[in-house]
Amino acid sequence: MAPTALDLPWVDRRRFLRTAATGLAMTAVPGLVGRTFGKAPEPVDSETLAAQLYRSLSEPQRQNLGFDFDHPLRSKVDNNWMITKQSIHDALQPAQQDLVRQIFRTLHQPQHADAMMRQVVEDSEGKGFEAGTSVALFGQPGTGKFEFVLTGRHCTRRCDGDSVAGTAFGGPIFYGHQAGPKDREQPDHPGNVFWYQARRANEVFQALDGRQRGVALIPGDARSEQATDTVKLAGRGQPLPGIRVGDLAQDQRGLVRGVLKDLLAPFRAVDVTEALKLIEPDFDALHLAFFQKNDLGNDGVWDVWQLEGPQLLWYFRGAPHVHCWVHIRDGAAV
Numbered sequence: 001m002a003p004t005a006l007d008l009p010w011v012d013r014r015r016f017l018r019t020a021a022t023g024l025a026m027t028a029v030p031g032l033v034g035r036t037f038g039k040a041p042e043p044v045d046s047e048t049l050a051a052q053l054y055r056s057l058s059e060p061q062r063q064n065l066g067f068d069f070d071h072p073l074r075s076k077v078d079n080n081w082m083i084t085k086q087s088i089h090d091a092l093q094p095a096q097q098d099l100v101r102q103i104f105r106t107l108h109q110p111q112h113a114d115a116m117m118r119q120v121v122e123d124s125e126g127k128g129f130e131a132g133t134s135v136a137l138f139g140q141p142g143t144g145k146f147e148f149v150l151t152g153r154h155c156t157r158r159c160d161g162d163s164v165a166g167t168a169f170g171g172p173i174f175y176g177h178q179a180g181p182k183d184r185e186q187p188d189h190p191g192n193v194f195w196y197q198a199r200r201a202n203e204v205f206q207a208l209d210g211r212q213r214g215v216a217l218i219p220g221d222a223r224s225e226q227a228t229d230t231v232k233l234a235g236r237g238q239p240l241p242g243i244r245v246g247d248l249a250q251d252q253r254g255l256v257r258g259v260l261k262d263l264l265a266p267f268r269a270v271d272v273t274e275a276l277k278l279i280e281p282d283f284d285a286l287h288l289a290f291f292q293k294n295d296l297g298n299d300g301v302w303d304v305w306q307l308e309g310p311q312l313l314w315y316f317r318g319a320p321h322v323h324c325w326v327h328i329r330d331g332a333a334v
Helices: 015-026 046-056 059-065 094-106 110-122 128-132 195-207 210-216 227-231 250-264 269-285
Strands: 133-140 145-152 155-159 173-177 287-291 304-309 312-317 322-328
Touching: 046 094, 046 133, 046 145, 046 155, 059 133, 094 110, 094 133, 094 145, 110 128, 110 173, 128 133, 195 250, 195 287, 195 304, 195 312, 195 322, 210 287, 227 312, 227 322, 250 269, 250 304, 269 304, 269 312, 269 322
Parallel strands: none
Antiparallel strands: 133 145, 145 155, 155 173, 173 322, 287 304, 304 312, 312 322
């Protein structure tokens, strides 16, 4: 059986800091990146492509899209926003727009890249990928402080070359999907590329006994969506809603690990590995909560749920359609 993302060995993204200069030099020869003459093209990582994009910017483009690495905009996340005033269609030349497409695709596992692209296009409200997304670049490649951020409706993605220490994905991310023309999806969410994650989480709920379900099921509202404040981490020693993973039986804990695997499945191996490295020390401290309110169809398949720990939040809000807020950060990270 082919290895999954979780079976792949650690790939150190700091290699970006060593290879960025090569990636930048290649921009002098259009189409050279990823090519080895006489051999099949080698895959190019997102950071190298982001460095190429940075090098290709004109001075006016850099004034519009470039920011200091410590600019507060770098840490922002929301469910529907443009990080800069212009879409990539208006801000970038066609070849640069194609680079952004490549960066976005390489931030995901190859078998998921088409679905991730379809989500962005479908949620663009008829604009398409280029008119529905915007990008910003923080810092400079090759300095150890550089990050690319892409945003749009139901989309915030990042690549950082490990510039942001102790933080998965380079900071909080967002993904979601409105499948179909109606804002309120059907209870089984037909066509939604992320609903499989909720089905897997609900398998864990079904495996709980009556007492455990009473702890895991929350009758009140879930957290409100308030942009970056939505992903504020609780930190150690704070009470968390739901059932503690460390209090589950071994087979139930295995099911929770399966949910984590499915949550991480769309993303590239290096981000999966880093996320798991940060999650594992506090795995038993995670709490799994299901929210009774906003159960579409009143079918007992909980549309709104979350995994939360001192240093992790993965909040899945499946009503009226899917919104997912993600933040994984080492408490010691600066």
